Amino acid sequence: MPAVQTLAVFVSERWATVLISVLVLASAVFLPKVADFLRISRIPLIAVDLGNSEKRRQAYLTGARKLYNEGYRKFKDGVFRITTSRKDEIIVLSPKFLPELKKLPDTIVSMSAAVDDAMEVKYTKIDTTVPIVPHAVKADLTPSLSRLNPTIAKEVQEALDLEMPPADNWTEIDIHHMLLRVVAMVSGRVFIGPELCRNEQYLESSINYTMDVMAAQRAVQQMKPWLRPFFASSLPQVKRLDQRIKEAEAFLFPVIDQRMKAAKEPGYEKPDDLITWLLERRPNFPDEKSQNLAKVQLGVSFAAIHTTTLTATNAFYDIAALPDFVRELRAETQAALAENDGVFTSNALQSMKKMDSFLKEVLRLHPATMASFQRKVLQPFTLSNGQFIPAGVTIEVPAVAVNSDDEIFEDALKFDPLRFYRLRQSAKEAGSVEGAALNQFVSVSQNSLTFGYGRHACPGRFFAANEIKMILANALQKYEFKNTDGSTERYPNIEFAHMSIPDMKRKLLYRNVRS
Template sequence: MSRSTALVDLFSNKLSVVLPTIAVLLGALFVRALFAADPLSHIPEVGRELGSNEKRRQAFLANAKALYRDGYQKFKDGVFQIVTSKANTSVVVVAPRYLDELKKLPDSIISMEDAVAQSLHAKYTKLPVGDNTVAHTIKSSLNPALPHLNQELLDEVEQSFLAELPPCDDWTPIRFHGKLLRIVARVSGRVFVGPELGRDEGYLDAAINYTVEVMNARRAIDRMQPWKRPFLAWRLPEVKRLDERFRQATAILRPIVEARMRLGPDERPNDMLQWLMDDSQAKFGKQSSARLAQMQLALSFASIHTTTMTGTNALYDLAAHPELATELRQEIVSVLAANNGIMSTHALQAMKKLDSFLKESLRLHPPGASSFQRKVRQPITLSTGENIPAGVVIEAAAHAVTRDPRIFDDPEEFRPLRFYEMRQRYREEGSVDQAARNQFVSVSSNALSFGYGRHACPGRFFAANEIKLIVATCILLYDVRLAGGATERYKNFEFGTSSIPDPSKELVFRRVAG
């Protein structure tokens, strides 16, 4: 017998012994997995009556808001789980009462970064999750600079309205969402990259379309079976489109970045691009144009579309209640007269009725059904005893909270001065802190659209200023109505957790006389 034949026989003999053992082990693991206790079995599940996980997943895609609201109404002060759009994946939804204890937990225990990375497939979409440079620069440079930037922003708002809207000397129908998207991109670009580049069509194209492309890539990856993603996700056309967008943005920014690197300290512009360059260099050394382009696209993703949706919702509400314009216009004119005609940060803060109107519009039309997404890294136990294992995502039912009659009187009713009246009442009672909690920009367990805790949106102060400047300018310049004599406010599109104003709807504008 040859040596090779002997080795084959030896291997065969060994294999005949090992294979049954492997089969038994695999069978044991399968049975264990089949009959293992569900670590979330103690938490009630919403939508079980709908049938299989796939049916519940489809129900989530069709109208997640209804499922969150159903769970919130059944378990107002407790927790429940809900099957999400991803097959066989649940999230645990917690009542507002738990948020104060959860926000104190460190990122090593519950992580917003992990939740966002999982939801948006950051590994493939290349969103810079985990890089805190942008958030740090917003807090350290952008927010403190806002009082000095307001006049520049107002100039861009006024120029953008003139550039994007027709004269409107008589009632003129306009598909406003698309116009506002360009206005917001220009106004944001004034601060993000400076006035010249902020009006460049290549930059505007990248800033406006990047968010849509990220969401397209996310949906395409969601549809792919998880085990295939490491091998095939990068080849998806939607993911390749993002790679092309990065190259385009880098090409636009490269000459600007190179020119700025040659400037002396006293010559540097006062905008987000320069602050990012300075902050990045201080921490990590000189950053490449590609890295700065990625940061700029992340800024666009976080700000432009959400600001546009909030502004469009506000204008749809204003058009549905045209009698409100007179009262808001009187307040704006009065405040400007008291501030030398300057729409400063102080003046915007004094427009309390405008602030209340915007907060009420956001209350009724939040951008999503849920907020405060965190992925559990280490098992946690809530104060009421519920155990939540590692690997689970927890959320709060942001939309359902805004419809809770225990929190808001007549919660389904649009009352534009709701928060103005609340703030007045708290001031009369001497509760200054409570009055401040009911501003448009404030976050609380009852107002979650900007998030909550230390990871609340750092750019909300800039966004609030921008929205107020745009809406106040619009009210001063135009009367606005719904198109076609409609009197009922346009309905939003609902899909998954998202709620967006219908971008196809028209508003009718007419310049205010004088």
């Protein structure tokens, strides 16, 4: 009996110790989470009047622009929460915090982690962050543009001739489809060289991979978050991506192998393109994502073709609605080329200031995404106004609301193609070189967030800008454009969740320029 009592006392004491340990551990794990939850819950939530989270999510999917504008209007200098299609808590910050946010290291706020979440890479399995790519773009592509511009211009001209033949009478054209092929050829000329840039297999694969990635992302986001771990990877849109990668490897690997063998021969003249630069830099990037150059090329094509084509399509839709301005734009391009012996030099492109302004206005009113500077918070931090931001949330800035702010842009909802041209001229007259520079198409600032902000601003925007300008300039020299019904009402964009894209089902009419 004493032994039983001793055993009972031992067990009760041991269980008491275990229980206390469990409680201490639970407190250490859960109390900070409870504290973070309480802090987050004090941040204002937009659209609470709509009801539960599912109703707010549906409102976001069908009308995100309205929600961002509402939140920005109410909390312009602060923060608010918005319910999106993602599982993470989304906190929207005023652009006034951008100067301090850009100083935070990637270990605290991560762009790559936010992009992974936005693109649903857990299910789509696409590579959104490949170390070798931004390095090659910044170190090789952008510094080479002055040298490559004539090559790019030649490819633009020949691609347009192939895809948009002369037309004496008004002729219908699927402008988006045409631009997809032209942009794929022109981008391909710089990315993979002359061997494949007009190859139909390359064009079909790179174009469809671009569209398939977006289709897979939308398919996943349309699925309720709790269902995604079980069924998202089985979606046909997601499975299609694997097939695209296999197709790309089949035609890209032989070209890469041939280049590597030829490089060992005496007198080998290296092609001036991205494949060459990637091959040269690959030894310095041993990570798995950087080593598969076929997949790297496909990823680069996705980023370039998708964004550039959307911007160019938006521009052509605006051109069709602005016949009077087009004549002014055509005259400027003619003068710029005449001053440079008809060659698209860097000087010629820089002289097209009205076109530059027009394109920046296109991006301002038709941004591809409603929010910018999306970052996943990996470690908690505190804003200058004392607002605590916990780990685990995603932060972003409401770019679409900034673009619609009358206090920043006079008559902000009006499309003014020369808005930034005048701002550049005024800054120049005032002796402000920085002010003039901030109003260029490729510039980023707190009021111009389409290309991002800070050290992770889009590195390929300089190439994209040259490419789009050359496409527009060539097209305007040869052709006139109008809507199929003859109206000057600009075709409205289609908006889904945070995205705004031109209506790809719309057509334009074009014909040869008449003097």
